[in-house]
Amino acid sequence: MRKTKTRSEVLIDRELQDLPPELRWREWMLRVEAVIFASIEPVDRETLARVVGRDCSIDLLVEDLREDLVGRPYDIVSVAGGWQHRTRASYGPIIRASFAPTRSISxxxxxxxxxxxxxxxxxxxxxxxxxxxxxxxxxxxxxxxxxxxxxxxxxxxxxxxxxxxxxxxxxxxxxxxxxxxxxxxxxxxxxxxxxxxxxxxxxxxxxxxxxxxxxxxxxxxxxxxxxxxxxxxxxx
CATH class of the missing domain: 1.10.10.10 (Winged helix-like DNA-binding domain superfamily/Winged helix DNA-binding domain)
Incomplete structure (x- = not known):
């Protein structure tokens, strides 16, 4: 019978020392974006720190991610003590006109x-x-x-x-x-x-x-x- 690993037993390579600096930074960016995108609530700094190198700046990663999203209909915003993907306000009327179900409860x-x-x-x-x-x-x-x-x-x-x-x-x-x-x-x-x-x-x-x-x-x-x-x- 296969033993299911607990969360504490799931190990990932956070430091990525085998990658060149540029690729390492890009991988950290993608990890942070993936966690924020998947979460149903704002993601705090401590949570993001679990998937990147210990000396990595979370703020700089998020800043670079936001630059990547310029021109996109959504952004990463600082809210309730963490970060979350949010649709830009200018696209609110478009979303409402579509009658698509959304995650907003307000x-x-x-x-x-x-x-x-x-x-x-x-x-x-x-x-x-x-x-x-x-x-x-x-x-x-x-x-x-x-x-x-x-x-x-x-x-x-x-x-x-x-x-x-x-x-x-x-x-x-x-x-x-x-x-x-x-x-x-x-x-x-x-x-x-x-x-x-x-x-x-x-x-x-x-x-x-x-x-x-x-x-x-x-x-x-x-x-x-x-x-x-x-x-x-x-x-x-």
Whole structure:
């Protein structure tokens, strides 16, 4: 019976010392492109370092790959802490006109869901009661649940408000889907306010009774928490 090798047992020649420098660099470029192309999510530096020489510059490899893609309808972009193949924006209308199924999931959001998601991105960590004050109307639990199911939201720390309700924060999946490397890449909030797309009319305070009633209902298991300061720092 043939024994299946584990991932740690699969060895490749990363250094390629038997190749001349030019061919070695080209092979590294192709390896990096192959990994990025095949991945369903942004590929980080550590992952790419597994397939190239230990002294190889990942940034220079990606830079050369991007030069190769000039004039092509797609590019390699830096997003959510890694690199990913993305179609150039100018070809968006062409792709939509074709009705071809795509890997993008951001397009499946309703206008209301997208607005709620962006509000959370700007004001996080934020409770559902605080979102209600931003929009001036109830934000349903179904809307929050749908955004969580899509992988765009996670539970944040409990609010210091009475009742200690859970807050919501965005995820790396949110950054990836919308093409942001970090939350610092979000559009300027004042421009969105001027355009009437986002409002900060609410005070940060939340009614005590409302918070207390939601504290237990909106909670999610602590294990769902998976964020870091760079990714989930509030930018407003």
């Amino acid at each position: 397009a499946n959001l309703s206008e209301h869901e997208a607005a709620v998601l962006m509000a959370i991105a700007y004001f996080q960590p934020v409770t559902r009661a605080e979102l209600m004050k931003v929009f001036g109307k109830e934000i349903s639990r179904d809307t929050i649940a749908d955004l969580r199911s899509a992988g765009f939201l996670a539970s944040g720390p409990r609010s210091p408000s009475p009742g200690a309700p859970y807050t919501y924060v965005t995820t790396k999946q949110f950054l990836s889907a919308f093409g942001f490397e970090t939350l610092r890449d979000l559009p300027d909030i004042e421009a969105l306010e001027d355009a009437g797309l986002l409002s900060r009319k609410a005070d940060s305070a939340v009614d005590t009774d409302e918070d207390q009633s939601q504290g237990e209902e909106e909670g999610a298991p602590e294990e769902d928490h998976d964020w870091d300061d760079d990714t989930f720092r509030t930018t407003s």
